[in-house]
Amino acid sequence: MSTSPRKRPASEALVAGGVVVLLIAIVGIIFFTGAGSELYPPKPATVQAKEVASLYDLVFAIAVAIFVAVEGLIIWSILRYRRRPTDVDLPPQTHGNNFVEVLWTLIPTVIVLYLFAISWQTLNSVDYTSVANGQKPDVQIHVLAGQFQWQFEYLDANGKVVATQTKPLGEGGGMAVPVGKKVYVTLSSGDVIHAWYVPRFLFKRDVIPGQTNNFEFTVDPAEVGQTFRGQCAELCGTGHNAMQFQVVAMTQADYDAWLAKLVEAANATPVPPPSGAPVLALDAKNIAYDNRALEVPANAPFVIAFKNDDPSTITHDVDLRAADGTTVVANQDPIAGGTTAQYSYPALPAGTYQFFCSVHPGVAAMTGTLTVK
Amino acid sequence: MATHALSPAAVPAYRGGLYEWLTTTDHKKIGIMYLINSFVFFLIGGIFALLVRTELAAPGIQLFTNEHVYNEAFSIHATVMIFLFIIPMLAGLGNYVVPLMIGAPDMAFPRINALSFWMLPLGGILLLAGFLTPGGAAAAGWTSYPPLSERGALASPGPGQDLWIVALILIGTSSILGGINFLVTIFKMRAPGLTLFRMPIMVWTMLVTSVLVVMATPVITSALVMLFIDRNYGGSFFLPDKGGTAVLYQNVFWFYSHPAVYVMVLPAMGVISEVLPVFSRKPLFGYKAFIFATAGIGALGFSVWAHHMFTTGAVFLPFFSLMTFLIAVPTGVKMFNWVFTLFRGQLTFSTPLIFAIGFLTMFLIGGINGAFSASVPIDFALQDTYWVVAHLHYVLFGGSVFGVFAGIYYWFPKMTGRMLSESLGKVHFVIMFIGFNLTFFPMHMLGIKGMPRRIADYASDAGWNDWNLLATIGGFMIAVSMLPFIWNVFVSLRNGKIAGDDPWEGNTLEWATSSPPPAYNFDRLPDIRSERPVFDARHGLNAGHGHAAIAAGGHGEAS
Amino acid sequence: MTAEAPALTASAGHGEGHAPASGHAQRGISNPILGMLLFITSEVMFFSGLFAAYFSTRAANAPWPPDVFKDILDPLGPIIIATIILIASSFTCQFAVWSIRRGDRKGFVRNISITFVLGIIFLVMQVYDYTILFSEGMTLGSGPFGTTYFTLTGFHGAHVFGGVLMLGVILYRGMAGQFSAKHHDAVEAVSLYWHFVDIVWILLFSILYLL
Numbered sequence A: 001m002s003t004s005p006r007k008r009p010a011s012e013a014l015v016a017g018g019v020v021v022l023l024i025a026i027v028g029i030i031f032f033t034g035a036g037s038e039l040y041p042p043k044p045a046t047v048q049a050k051e052v053a054s055l056y057d058l059v060f061a062i063a064v065a066i067f068v069a070v071e072g073l074i075i076w077s078i079l080r081y082r083r084r085p086t087d088v089d090l091p092p093q094t095h096g097n098n099f100v101e102v103l104w105t106l107i108p109t110v111i112v113l114y115l116f117a118i119s120w121q122t123l124n125s126v127d128y129t130s131v132a133n134g135q136k137p138d139v140q141i142h143v144l145a146g147q148f149q150w151q152f153e154y155l156d157a158n159g160k161v162v163a164t165q166t167k168p169l170g171e172g173g174g175m176a177v178p179v180g181k182k183v184y185v186t187l188s189s190g191d192v193i194h195a196w197y198v199p200r201f202l203f204k205r206d207v208i209p210g211q212t213n214n215f216e217f218t219v220d221p222a223e224v225g226q227t228f229r230g231q232c233a234e235l236c237g238t239g240h241n242a243m244q245f246q247v248v249a250m251t252q253a254d255y256d257a258w259l260a261k262l263v264e265a266a267n268a269t270p271v272p273p274p275s276g277a278p279v280l281a282l283d284a285k286n287i288a289y290d291n292r293a294l295e296v297p298a299n300a301p302f303v304i305a306f307k308n309d310d311p312s313t314i315t316h317d318v319d320l321r322a323a324d325g326t327t328v329v330a331n332q333d334p335i336a337g338g339t340t341a342q343y344s345y346p347a348l349p350a351g352t353y354q355f356f357c358s359v360h361p362g363v364a365a366m367t368g369t370l371t372v373k
Numbered sequence B: 001m002a003t004h005a006l007s008p009a010a011v012p013a014y015r016g017g018l019y020e021w022l023t024t025t026d027h028k029k030i031g032i033m034y035l036i037n038s039f040v041f042f043l044i045g046g047i048f049a050l051l052v053r054t055e056l057a058a059p060g061i062q063l064f065t066n067e068h069v070y071n072e073a074f075s076i077h078a079t080v081m082i083f084l085f086i087i088p089m090l091a092g093l094g095n096y097v098v099p100l101m102i103g104a105p106d107m108a109f110p111r112i113n114a115l116s117f118w119m120l121p122l123g124g125i126l127l128l129a130g131f132l133t134p135g136g137a138a139a140a141g142w143t144s145y146p147p148l149s150e151r152g153a154l155a156s157p158g159p160g161q162d163l164w165i166v167a168l169i170l171i172g173t174s175s176i177l178g179g180i181n182f183l184v185t186i187f188k189m190r191a192p193g194l195t196l197f198r199m200p201i202m203v204w205t206m207l208v209t210s211v212l213v214v215m216a217t218p219v220i221t222s223a224l225v226m227l228f229i230d231r232n233y234g235g236s237f238f239l240p241d242k243g244g245t246a247v248l249y250q251n252v253f254w255f256y257s258h259p260a261v262y263v264m265v266l267p268a269m270g271v272i273s274e275v276l277p278v279f280s281r282k283p284l285f286g287y288k289a290f291i292f293a294t295a296g297i298g299a300l301g302f303s304v305w306a307h308h309m310f311t312t313g314a315v316f317l318p319f320f321s322l323m324t325f326l327i328a329v330p331t332g333v334k335m336f337n338w339v340f341t342l343f344r345g346q347l348t349f350s351t352p353l354i355f356a357i358g359f360l361t362m363f364l365i366g367g368i369n370g371a372f373s374a375s376v377p378i379d380f381a382l383q384d385t386y387w388v389v390a391h392l393h394y395v396l397f398g399g400s401v402f403g404v405f406a407g408i409y410y411w412f413p414k415m416t417g418r419m420l421s422e423s424l425g426k427v428h429f430v431i432m433f434i435g436f437n438l439t440f441f442p443m444h445m446l447g448i449k450g451m452p453r454r455i456a457d458y459a460s461d462a463g464w465n466d467w468n469l470l471a472t473i474g475g476f477m478i479a480v481s482m483l484p485f486i487w488n489v490f491v492s493l494r495n496g497k498i499a500g501d502d503p504w505e506g507n508t509l510e511w512a513t514s515s516p517p518p519a520y521n522f523d524r525l526p527d528i529r530s531e532r533p534v535f536d537a538r539h540g541l542n543a544g545h546g547h548a549a550i551a552a553g554g555h556g557e558a559s
Numbered sequence C: 001m002t003a004e005a006p007a008l009t010a011s012a013g014h015g016e017g018h019a020p021a022s023g024h025a026q027r028g029i030s031n032p033i034l035g036m037l038l039f040i041t042s043e044v045m046f047f048s049g050l051f052a053a054y055f056s057t058r059a060a061n062a063p064w065p066p067d068v069f070k071d072i073l074d075p076l077g078p079i080i081i082a083t084i085i086l087i088a089s090s091f092t093c094q095f096a097v098w099s100i101r102r103g104d105r106k107g108f109v110r111n112i113s114i115t116f117v118l119g120i121i122f123l124v125m126q127v128y129d130y131t132i133l134f135s136e137g138m139t140l141g142s143g144p145f146g147t148t149y150f151t152l153t154g155f156h157g158a159h160v161f162g163g164v165l166m167l168g169v170i171l172y173r174g175m176a177g178q179f180s181a182k183h184h185d186a187v188e189a190v191s192l193y194w195h196f197v198d199i200v201w202i203l204l205f206s207i208l209y210l211l
């Protein structure tokens, strides 16, 4: 088999080389300027997230370098080694080359070992918790996930629950935390698997029934006053997408006041329903009301004796809104599964209203019509 | 082009009535039935994908009545694409070419081969029958994690999930039988002279794939069986409130499903490794290294399953992270082997080569963005976001599907005796390539900015609208690109250029027989002294042995 | 898994680096036996999945067995007889293989018949054992202990049943005189399967009853 040396005009090599340089330039411009910021994580909001973000930057740079190198080689070969009509003889039949093969085994090995090492290092600080190291965190919150909402229990230093935030997202529900403090979170679920995810924390952790997970974070003091979007990240059924929450970063003083109010509300004796008012019974089970058409007399306050028969992680309530679904007429606090409440409602003019569970606004089985006449 | 035929007029091999096709045990006909069946399921899976993309084009719930239907759509999309399209598609290509490539008359167990095939449409029908049941089809994702996939009122109460389980067990059994068949065929039926280290890479990748199938698929069967017992006979494997363990399923599932991702890509890598040398007129660079890398990927593949479970808090993170990173090394070896096969070659940009290059460029992106997830802290941010959706489509579509099309354009002349149209092929490629990147590249941005996967709706103020719209447009572009392809196949079957035995100047044994090959495959085999017997014969490298029966191809090299 | 010899072995076959030569004989293990070994490999993996589930479930549930079923699995009860029967059947199966290797068709039929009957006895005893357990309130649905026990033994029983069917087939073919000292791949394959089923039982017995 003959191999003839290939004679190519130098200009072609220049063109090919130029294209590769251009490619690198374009990638460089895209990734390291404004347009490329789309490929970077959002601004990290916790001490831990900052470390992850800088790890990401490093990995990203290495990834771009590898990408450009390999893609460049491919493009170079495509442009440079097209078959010409003059190419009758076979090109050199290279079967391999031990030197380069060892090289391109060793170099990636070194790169991945390095990546592993820096990842592990970051992991150790992301996964650090005071509790596992015999210290006390500043704040302890127990998160209960249930189809399809979040509850946050605030614990005191002895691990006793002092207050529970059950309000759904639409009513200002969510998780409040003081900035600059170590917040230790435990997670539990009573039904299926969920995941606690806050994009700006660059962090998520699964909430698994039968297993209590935990993690710790410290919000960057510069983020005081910010509200972070949180969302369930593990498919958990029909309402998966609606399973959102928020984390509000406060100063320690604001946080203390906020928590005190929550405690106070929890300990307040509920206003007794006006005696003589009509009482309707309503049960919720499997994320459905047992009765979706209720009737009350007009212009008189009334009471709904509400029972939540779902597992303890699932909360419900019975709110009222105008028939067109817009104006909220009455707003109750959700109760946990296995408990009951006496909800009182004001006197209403005759007409039709909607009652609905504010925890499960999208679920048809949790909306009904209230006829007032 | 060489038109010299080894066996006289073998063209009628594919005429034959319907009955003959339905009862055939000929690996070539079974292979073609695999391809057609899988392609039909590709279109079905694609339609579900388009529904998903339509829903996601803008915030709000528009197309579906509620999120449950959306969940059915993507669950069935993925199940169909993985179990009824990509795995059988690659098995079908292997079915057609492996016996030809090793100079065998058929697979080792032809009747079992037919059985494996017929289980697939049956499984597919069972799976889709879920839509006819109350409660609809399976809606717990293609991973179907319990307790969501258990029978609870708020989990998966209907029979759709049971049909999903039964269909997967059936398809899995089909895979296992197919894998055994490939292994026995490859080990026992090679032509004289075709030693293991002279086998075409495609055969090697089918070998490693089959080992993975035989060792991993039964494990998912066990997970499915346990889930079925939980759902129907009061079992408590995965139900924590009854003493079971929820993450147990994930461990067993991924013990199969990670090796399975290599089942979904190794044969496509095999195709690429056949196409690149032929169209650059060079041998594959580092043939042996390539084989060891393939075996290495297979072996490492069994030790990384928990990288899908980094956020469960129930696995030993550093070990699985390290092993996952290490997989990049053998894969990188292959990548460089391919690139150096092109390097200093004489490239002819026929459609198969273009698709193969599409594979190289896109799989590279998919591999690299997978390596991000190997870093545990980064995966804490990326897991279950659209980043992972981007990753899996870059490897599965950008890798495997481009590889599949490279294979179809490459072997179509062998299967039918006619060439596909080159210009339609290029139109197909260009639209698909652009559409693919429009669809899936924006998903990186969505993922890193925090859009979770498996949601039917998203907040309009989250900054995700534009990327989603772009992805939807891209998705429809991919669908459009199928039209020139389908048209090409239909037109070329009747009017395509006659291919001749060896239209591409191939290297491997399938090019030594007629197109299409006779029922028994070969009248006569060339002498096999290297991994490129047909190349050797064309260039007279095995002359003097009385077996050089191949006429030298086209360009009349001075050899 | 029956033997399906390739119709055309002239150009195919083994061949490790030999110059092409026509009319070469098959060498090494035959296709059906290799196929069976691979099939058994996949079965081993299937049972590994179940065993992994068993150990993981057991680790998560103390005490094991739960108090209600404290002594329900008595290794010295009828189950020990069933175990001995199954082990014995492995021996008779192997005797059958040796017989046919020698060309002794009568001995083959005799030994396979015994194996076949022993297999059926094992199945009957397992059903009997199940009825006792059911009567004591242990079922698939009675918590992790019952779930794992019946899943593991049930799938093993199903495999014994499959093995008995295979034994029936080769018994029938053996009586029809289809096997000889040279041609008995099916016998070898079935005996491999039967030994595998036996070994799984020994493991199961040790884990469920003794450990």
Ligand code: HEA
Pocket: A066, A070, A108, A109, A111, A112, B143, B261, B262, B264, B265, B307, B308, B324, B325, B327, B328, B329, B331, B332, B333, B335, B363, B364, B366, B367, B368, B370, B371, B373, B374, B375, B379, B382, B383, B384, B388, B391, B392, B395, B396, B399, B400
């Ligand atoms: C064909 C299928 C396929 C292939 C080949 C791969 C290949 C890889 N995958 Fe992927 N993966 C999937 C299919 C596949 N994956 C699917 C379907 C899912 C989602 C499942 C679900 O949840 O639904 C998934 C999810 C997934 C996850 C879980 C994400 C999550 O849910 O959080 C992870 C985590 O580590 C991962 C990693 C990898 C890695 C490291 C590789 C590596 O094998 C890639 C190696 C290749 C390269 C790196 C490129 C070439 C190499 C070089 C040029 C050398 C130099 C490179 C370096 C030094 C980095 N994959």
Ligand code: HEA
Pocket: B042, B043, B045, B046, B047, B049, B050, B052, B053, B074, B075, B077, B078, B079, B081, B082, B085, B086, B140, B141, B142, B143, B389, B392, B393, B396, B397, B401, B439, B453, B454, B455, B456, B471, B475, B478, B479, B480, B482, B486
């Ligand atoms: C091989 C595997 C494969 C392939 C090829 C595809 C192809 C596509 N996928 Fe798929 N996808 C997966 C595997 C695959 N996917 C997996 C494993 C998941 C994870 C699921 C989970 O979370 O459980 C997923 C999830 C997934 C999602 C995320 C859903 C979610 O998380 O909510 C999305 C969203 O856009 C998507 C889109 C697409 C699109 C647009 C295509 C396109 O390429 C499709 C192109 C369209 C066609 C090919 C159809 C063309 C046909 C016609 C136009 C009809 C013509 C008819 C006739 C001629 C008769 N996929």
Ligand code: CUA
Pocket: A145, A148, A193, A194, A195, A232, A233, A234, A235, A236, A237, A239, A240, A241, A243
């Ligand atoms: Cu909870 Cu998704």
Ligand SMILES: [Cu+2]
Pocket: B257, B258, B261, B304, B305, B307, B308
């Ligand atoms: Cu994986």
